[in-house]
Amino acid sequence: MSHNILVIGELDEGSASATTLELLAGASEIASGGNVSVTLLGVGASQAVGACAGANTAYASDDAQYDDFRGDQWISAIQSAVESETPDVILVAQSIVGRELGPRLSHKLGTAVAMDCVSISDVDGSIKATRPCFGGNAMATYGFSTSPAIATVRAKSFEVTEGGSGPTTSTELPAASQSRTEIIATEAATAEGLQIQDATVVVCGGRGLGDAEAFGEMESIASAIGLDKAAVGASRAAVDLGWYPPSQQVGLTGKVVTPDLYLAVAVSGASQHMAGCSGSKTIVGINRDEEANIWSFSRYGIIGDYKQVVPALIEELKKASGN
Amino acid sequence: MHLVVCAKQIPDPDTPPSAFKIDEASNSVIPAPGISPILSQFDGIAAEAALRIKEAGGDDAKVTVISMGADSARAAIKQVLAMGADEGVLLNDDAFEDGDSYTTAKVLASAIRELGDVDAVFCGRQAADWDMGQVGLLLAEELGWASAIIAKDISYADGNVSVQRVLTDGFETVQMALPAVMTVSNEFGEPRYPKLPQIMAAAKKTVTQYSAAELGLDAADVGASGSRLKIEKLFIPETDSNVEFMGGDTPQEQAAALVQRLQADKLI
Structure with a gap:
């Protein structure tokens, strides 16, 4: 069955964000012939729709007031696009915008939202949304008894x-x-350089590292791979112990990362942690515990003490990159 | 000033994956033997936020903790009372069961209207079981109040709250007039740990119980029958268990084998 799908896009430095383009690609598949539309709000929006491949129609406002997200302002604007399009599906990213917009818009439209979905599909004409829950221990598939079906998507x-x-x-x-x-004040996060959610390689240290100094070695691994693509993250346990800044926390309450390569060093692989990284293409573990949960998710593994393995790994990575 | 904390009792999220079991027929989690349910950690932090506002606000401030759930949810209420909340409310009715975030917010909103004089509501950023993170916002919409989510710091002055929120790449501080709903994140800090005399005192505090009818709610509008989002399948995901361990007699050989694989897969 065909679906009319509205994607609520977001701008990233004046262009449609990477996730917006992903949502549009997904929407054009699910729509199966139905109309796909997109909204963009903020400076540059009306220009940025030109890159929104997959959308048939676009709605935009270049009003600079939309640059700082405020839920009520965005919802009023989006409601007018909803009235024109009468979508039966609305998709928005599971971002700081989507986390607020999804629930509030669902209430305004008298419907429901499934949050943090990893898959949206059409089963015999009905939209189904699948999402992790219980800290990643389980997955749940939902159907909607009201329309439009709204989902925030990871x-x-x-x-x-x-x-x-x-x-x-x-x-x-x-x-x-x-x-x-x-909004009376804004403050940028302290982390410099490549953000973990944008990195193609994430090197993550866990509680098993034993101290804050060991994160220097995680940074050396990232350097050996290249700081243009690799960044260092930390498990909640390591952050709670003060070994690494909260901005680098990977997991359910930290950042959700989906790099091509996730290198988990001395990370046991608790469910809440895996919820933040299980979408990575390839997970590699370094851990001395043969029974660690991380192996259930890993493609490659080295069983051993990181204190011996990591220096060897840094050396081999440097050799491989010719540095 | 009257502050409300919404508290939910959940299965312990630190249940090891090996003890985590689900009942596929009812799409529900089977309680792990010997592991007691707990107060959702974020709700404990929301309670801490409310209590700090109360303490800054003087003697006339009051904190009420509300939980929707089974009779066992009294334990979650007692925990917040031991932390220093003044009164508890348990919303308990078979009709409330198996609802979604929308019906939960609807029931909580009815209870807050019943209390009558509430100025601010504090919720955890998400419940650490279903991880939806939307009840606080839906509650604000039900009540027609302002809202701010994922708070790291909250202060009150002259009828307004200033809420410092955690964003992806930094923080922002928003100001809004009460009444309002706020959801609180772990960046706020650890909740206080009640001592024995406070736990003893909590046992004597009042917990009022309300049913759907007592809140003026029709059973058909709440719980499973009022839900807009229907869970159709709960399952434990298959994990990628085809891990290949790197062979070799020394860490150097293992590391070399790994780098070779990563290069072959074009990952580095």
């Missing part, structure tokens, strides 16, 4: 298969209305 759940261009024009959405919340 990054990299859909693959962008081809490039291409989007709509050449967009319908203008209204300028921002008055918000009930006023």
